[in-house]
Amino acid sequence: MGRHRKQPARNVGRGSVIALTGLVPAGVVAVSAASAAEVNTAEHATLTALQQDPDEPVESTGQPTDPDGTFKAAKHPGPPIVKTVAQPDGRAPADLPAGPLGLPGIAQAAYRNAERVLAQEDPTCHMPWSVLAGIGQVESKHAYGKADAKGYPIDPIYGPVLDGSLGGNQVVHATDGELDGGMSSYTRAVGPMQFLPETWRKHAADGDGDGISDPQNLFDAALTAGKYLCHGGLDMNDLGQQSKAIMRYNNSMAYVANVMAWEVAYRTGVAPSQGQLPRI
Numbered sequence: 001m002g003r004h005r006k007q008p009a010r011n012v013g014r015g016s017v018i019a020l021t022g023l024v025p026a027g028v029v030a031v032s033a034a035s036a037a038e039v040n041t042a043e044h045a046t047l048t049a050l051q052q053d054p055d056e057p058v059e060s061t062g063q064p065t066d067p068d069g070t071f072k073a074a075k076h077p078g079p080p081i082v083k084t085v086a087q088p089d090g091r092a093p094a095d096l097p098a099g100p101l102g103l104p105g106i107a108q109a110a111y112r113n114a115e116r117v118l119a120q121e122d123p124t125c126h127m128p129w130s131v132l133a134g135i136g137q138v139e140s141k142h143a144y145g146k147a148d149a150k151g152y153p154i155d156p157i158y159g160p161v162l163d164g165s166l167g168g169n170q171v172v173h174a175t176d177g178e179l180d181g182g183m184s185s186y187t188r189a190v191g192p193m194q195f196l197p198e199t200w201r202k203h204a205a206d207g208d209g210d211g212i213s214d215p216q217n218l219f220d221a222a223l224t225a226g227k228y229l230c231h232g233g234l235d236m237n238d239l240g241q242q243s244k245a246i247m248r249y250n251n252s253m254a255y256v257a258n259v260m261a262w263e264v265a266y267r268t269g270v271a272p273s274q275g276q277l278p279r280i
Contacts, residue, residue, distance in 0.1 A: 079204070080204060080205070080206035080211055080212055080213040080220075081211060081212050081213065082179070082200070082201055082204045082212075082213045082214075083178065083179075083212060083213075083214065084156075084178060084179055084190075084214055084215065084216055085152075085212060085214050085216075085217075087148075087152050091148040091152070091154060092148065093106075093145070093146050093147060093148060093154060094106035094147060094148055094149040094151075095149075096108075096109060096149075099133075099266075100265075100266050100269040101265060101266060101269065101271055103133060103142065103266060104142050104143075104145050104147065106147050106148075106149065106151055106218060107133070107136055107142035107143065107145075107147065107192075107218055108129070108133065109151075109219075110132075110151055110207065110218040110219045110221070110222040111129040111130075111132040111133045111136065111222050112129045113207060113208075113219055113222065113223070114127070114129065114132055114207060114219075114222040114223040114225070114226045115127055115128060115129040115132070115226070117205075117207070117223055117226075118223070118226045118227070118230065122227070122230050124233070124235060125226075125229075125230035125233075125234060125235060125236055126235055126236045126237045127226045127229065127230055127236050128236065128267070130263045130264075130266045130267040131229070131236060131242070131246075131259075131263050132222050132225055132226060133262070133263070133266045134259050134260075134261075134262035134263040134265075134266060135193060135225055135246075135249065135259065136192060136193060136218075136222070137262045137266075138255075138258055138259065138262060139192065139193055139194040139249075140157050140191075140192040140193070140194060142192065142218075143157060143192040143218060144157075147192070147218055150208070150217070151207075151208065151217045151218035151219045151220075152214075152216060152217055152218070153191075153192060153216060153218075156181065156190075156216050157190070157191055157192055157194075157216065158180070158181055158188050158189070158190055159188045159189035159190070159194050160188060161183070161186050161187075161188050162186050162187055162188055162189075163185070163186040171186065172186060172187050172196065173185065173186055173187065175187065175197065175198055178197075179197040179200060179201075179215055180197050190215045190216065191214075191215035191216045191217075191221045192216070192218055192221050193215070193221035193222065193224070193225045194249075195215050195221070195224065195225075195228075197215075199228065200213075200215045200224065203224050203227045203228045203231065204220075204224055205220060205223040205224040205226075205227050206220060206223070207219030207220040207221070207222055207223035207224070208220060228248060229245040229246070229248065230245070243256055246259045250280070252280055254278045254279065254280040255280050257276070257277075257278050258277055258278065258280060261276040261277055
């Protein structure tokens with residue numbers, strides 16, 4: 001389906017899941033299979049290391065400043081309203097300058113925003129934007145590079161229906177007809193960071209400060225992904241804990257290896273080789 005058509009929503013494909021024990025560095029922990037509510041339906045992935053852009057201004061506190069005003073944070077008291085907001089037709093992709101390796105500027109803004117919010121709200125997690133960028137790459141290639149200035153994909157993004165028909169996918173019955181686009185029997189992952197609706201409602205965050213947590217919005221999705229990975233007191237500076245967090249998305253060593261490769265790529269600006277991206 002063409003990504004520019006109005007009528008169909010953008011669907012995320014799914015590769016077969018395999019275990020590649022030789023591709024993960026020492027220190028990566030084995031993690032038991034997660035429940036259906038805790039496992040996402042990813043395609044590829046990324047892992048991490050804390051990074052600050054050397055060219056970004058730094059305040060006396062050591063935290064990056066926000067000269068362009070892209071830093072966003074929830075401004076409303078209490079938890080956000082969880083819902084999907086219908087977007088008008090005719091929207092254009094954001095025209096922000098691209099980041100490393102062609103990373104769409106609006107996606108990078110969302111990942112950096114999430115890093116900054118989490119640095120305030122959960123500083124012991126040490127979540128770097130490059131981890132979130134890696135996950136965004138493997139889950140939807142950053143909303144397929146087509147998101148508007150507010151961070152909404154031009155076409156809504158949905159994963160495959162989780163009815164067991166695709167190899168490696170779980171069977172997950174629908175419990176939320178709103179977020180997954182009205183599914184009645186089986187559900188599917190939603191948005192550029194590919195969350196199951198039940199998991200989204202548990203970790204929902206308001207990344208753009210509008211009082212709403214929408215899984216289709218890049219700012220909300222990036223911050224929610226960060227909260228999901230940090231949940232339980234995990235520290236992204238510890239390789240084993242990073243791996244445990246990333247396996248929440250997909251319990252596969254191949255997935256972790258892909259996550260690592262893309263995280264390093266965005267952090268260093270050096271594209272991963274094909275040998276660093278095992279099939280998942």
